[in-house]
Every structure is written in structure tokens, then in C-alpha cells.
Amino acid sequence: MPTLDFKGKPFVYSHHLSVPFRELVVDASKSVPPAGEAPGLDGNLIIHGDNLEALKALLPRYAGKVDVIYIDPPYNTGNEGWAYNDNVNAPQLKAWLGKTVDADDMERHDKWLCMMWPRLQLLRELLSETGVILVSMDETEISLLYSAMDEIFGSDNRFENIIWKKRYGGGPKEKFFVNLHEYVLVYAKSKSVITKIDRPLTPEKIERYYKWTDDTQTGSAELRSILGPDAFPYPKPSSLLSTILEAKFHPTDNANVLVLDSFAGSGTTAHAVLALNKADGGNRKFILVETEDYADALTAERVRRVIKGVPGAKDAALKDGLGGSFTFCELGEPMDMERFFAEDGKAPSWDQVARYVAYTATGETLTRAEGEDGFAGHAGPYRLHLLYRDDPKWMRSNDAMLDLTTAERIAAAAQADGGKPVLVFAAGKLMGQRALTDLGITFCQLPYSVHRILGDGSEGVAGVDAA
Ligand SMILES: C[S@@+](CC[C@H](N)C(=O)[O-])C[C@H]1O[C@@H](n2cnc3c(N)ncnc32)[C@H](O)[C@@H]1O
Known part of the structure; x- marks a missing residue:
């Protein structure tokens, strides 16, 4: 099978193995625990930290346990302000550190692949044998994403590339083709063990299918109703996530899945999980990871509000509150046994x-x-x-x-x-x-x-x- 070649690949190929394990440190003051209980690490989690380290921190508890992974990583359009920041021991990669990847950067595709590669490796380790991973992407990196996913997950495990209509027409500034869609690439950990996929249909769902109007503007309007104006650019609509999560990948029971989103942004995935649980009494769980400081004031705050209820919401369930709980965590010290007790007498639990x-x-x-x-x-x-x-x-x-x-x-x-x-x-x-x-x-x-x-x-x- 042809494989990808890109600058930095030899250094990042196994980098996920050398990332240190860190503790997950509960911040009770930012958590919403179940009534009468202390926040713990077994329920829904929102983790503040770089997902490379957070995914590694999740392995001892969740390797092979995650049923559905949805990620919406930077599309690498040159306007997102992301920088390659991984601690890889190679001079070529160290030269990239801290520099924002913009559209003129000749190495931006290499940097993006170097960032994605070890994260996709860890995500694969977290996925259960019957699990599936879905990745949002647009034209910019879809072809490289295909190649990287084929190499890491295996081309035999590729399911589909779902086309998602993100807007409804071009604008006066369009010079060439009008692009109205994005993609969600779907892979299984092991496609051969999934016997079928179905979406139980109700009359409401059929109606929604024919009248589908949920685009990025819907996502923005939804977030505005919860957090006010300009809280986050281009959030996905929660209905996109519900549509994904309503799909039943047999033999997994989709009302009890563990869902991981390690590029959480405004927390749309958690919102969708809680809304589905409220609608059908399910027991889905979520784990979100967000590196920016807004993990508390934006990501977690949206989840707090949808749990408790959003007075101005049109949706009756959201207005009343979707219920649920979560634990907010930071990443602690690396689990370096040589250093246990070494500094200020601290050691993990x-x-x-x-x-x-x-x-x-x-x-x-x-x-x-x-x-x-x-x-x-x-x-x-x-x-x-x-x-x-x-x-x-x-x-x-x-x-x-x-x-x-x-x-x-x-x-x-x-x-x-x-x-x-x-x-x-x-x-x-x-x-x-x-x-x-x-x-x-x-x-x-x-x-x-x-x-x-x-x-x-x-x-x-x-x-x-x-x-
Ligand atoms: C495209 S946004 C996701 C939007 C989200 N789907 C929503 O609906 O709001 C990508 C998010 O991933 C976060 N991110 C980027 N690199 C990250 C990393 N290394 N670790 C954790 N989060 C990261 C960004 O800060 C940003 O909030």
C-alpha cells in the first residue's frame, strides 16, 4: 500500500509512545457532580490541556473502552492561529515551535501531519474493538487526512466520507467554485466486527431529514442562545453530532456509548450527548479535551448551562435543562516513578x-x-x-x-x-x-x-x- 511521506514523519512516527503519562487532577470547583456525590473520574469529563498529553493520561483508564470518537481539529486553512507545539526531540521540529501556522507557511501541511499523527495513534489505542472514529475536515487537508487515516487505521477499516452541507449559497466575493460542504471521514477500529449500521427513524426524524437546514449558522445561533454573541467561531450545530450519535453501529448499544471529542471547542459534542440522553433516557458518556484557557469559561460553561437550563432557548428540553453532570480536570505532573516523592513530597494517589x-x-x-x-x-x-x-x-x-x-x-x-x-x-x-x-x-x-x-x-x- 502506498504510504505518506512528509517532513518530520520519522520523528513523530512513534512519538505517542514517549509522551509521559500524566495524572488527571480533579477541579471540584469547576465540576458539576451528580447530586450528593463528589466529582470523580468515572463519569463525564472535561479536561483542560493539550490533547496529546490528555489522551495519554486517559489510556490507563480508557484504552480500548471508547465507542465513538468525534474530532473537529484545525482544518489548517491558515486562519486558525494554531502552532506546532509538541515536545519532539528533533531540531527540525523544534524550529517550528510556537510559530503560528499561516497560509504562506510552506511547511504547513508537514506541520499539520506532525501534529495529527501521534494524536490519531493515541485515539486508535483508546477506541474499543467495535468503536468508530469520525473526523470533520474540509477541502484543505482532506486528501492528507485520508492517507494518514488509511495508514494508521488501515484502509480496510474505512467506512465512508459523509458530506455535510455547511451553508446554502455563495457570496459576491466567490471567484471560482462555490464550496457548500465539508466532510466527516468515518473509520472503524475493526470494520469486520461491525455487523450493520442503522438509524432508527421516527416521523420527526424523517421530517428533519427532508427539511435539513442545520448549517454552521445554526450552530452559531444555538451557541448564541446559550452563551451570548461571538462566543466561538463556527461551532458545529449539535444536530450534526446528534445525527452521528443516533447511528447504531451494531453490536454496540448506541444509548450507552462512551464518546470522546479531543478538540472540544465550544463543547457541542457534550451538548448533543446530554440532549440525546434526555430524549431517550440513555446513559451515554462524554470525555472532552480542550487546550485553550476557555476550556472552563466557554467549553465547560456551555455544558453547565445546558445541564441547568437555558431560559431563552426555543427548545423546551434545553430551556428546562438537559440534566447530567461532569468532572473538570487539569493535567497533573508526569507519572515519572523516579520522581515520586522527589519534589515537595508529592505523589500520585x-x-x-x-x-x-x-x-x-x-x-x-x-x-x-x-x-x-x-x-x-x-x-x-x-x-x-x-x-x-x-x-x-x-x-x-x-x-x-x-x-x-x-x-x-x-x-x-x-x-x-x-x-x-x-x-x-x-x-x-x-x-x-x-x-x-x-x-x-x-x-x-x-x-x-x-x-x-x-x-x-x-x-x-x-x-x-x-x-
Ligand atoms: C474547530 S474547533 C472545534 C469546534 C467544535 N467542534 C465546536 O463545535 O465548537 C477546534 C478546537 O480544538 C482545540 N485544539 C486545537 N489543538 C488542540 C490540542 N492540541 N489539544 C486540545 N485542543 C486543541 C482548539 O483550541 C479549538 O477549540
């Missing part, structure tokens, strides 16, 4: 570390469960235990070490769990390898020397290993 080590060790997301002796749940075929606390003093104590008594209890629990193989993550062990092997336990040293970082160990046992 037990839950974050459990998900991170499970994903990095097994390539599977952790199915969380509760239990004794640091039981964290299952990752693929494994049962996972983590002896860890975000408390330096505890990490230096004997309790943080795997000893024979604890190991025997863990082995007994694994037997009762169908004899599953066990991974135990801890800062050290106070028992020999032979005993671990006999018990069917794989010991995984947390990949950093807690004791070295925490000091001379004057308060307790420092990394004693009886092996």
Missing part, C-alpha cells in the same frame, strides 16, 4: 498508580475491585495487588514490603479467584524468589527506588530484600 502500573505492565486497562492486601482488580488475565500509599513515611515502613505472610494470603485469594496469575507491585520484598514462584506470584518492583528518594531510611527498613 493509590488509584492513579494502580491504573498506571496495570496498563504499563499488561497493556490492559484495570477493572477496579476492592479487597485486602492492596487488591486493585483485574487487568487482562491477571489479578493485581499494589502495596503503595502517597505517604513517604508509610512507604519506608515494613508494611510497604511484600512479606511471606502477605504473599500467602494473596496467593490464597488468587486460588479462590479461579487460580488467576498474580502481579504484586511493591517498593520491595522481604522474602525469597523461590517462595514467590511456589505461590504463583510475580513480584513487580515499583520502578523507582523509594528508599533512595526518601532519604537514608533512618526511620525504618530501607529496601531490605531477603531474596
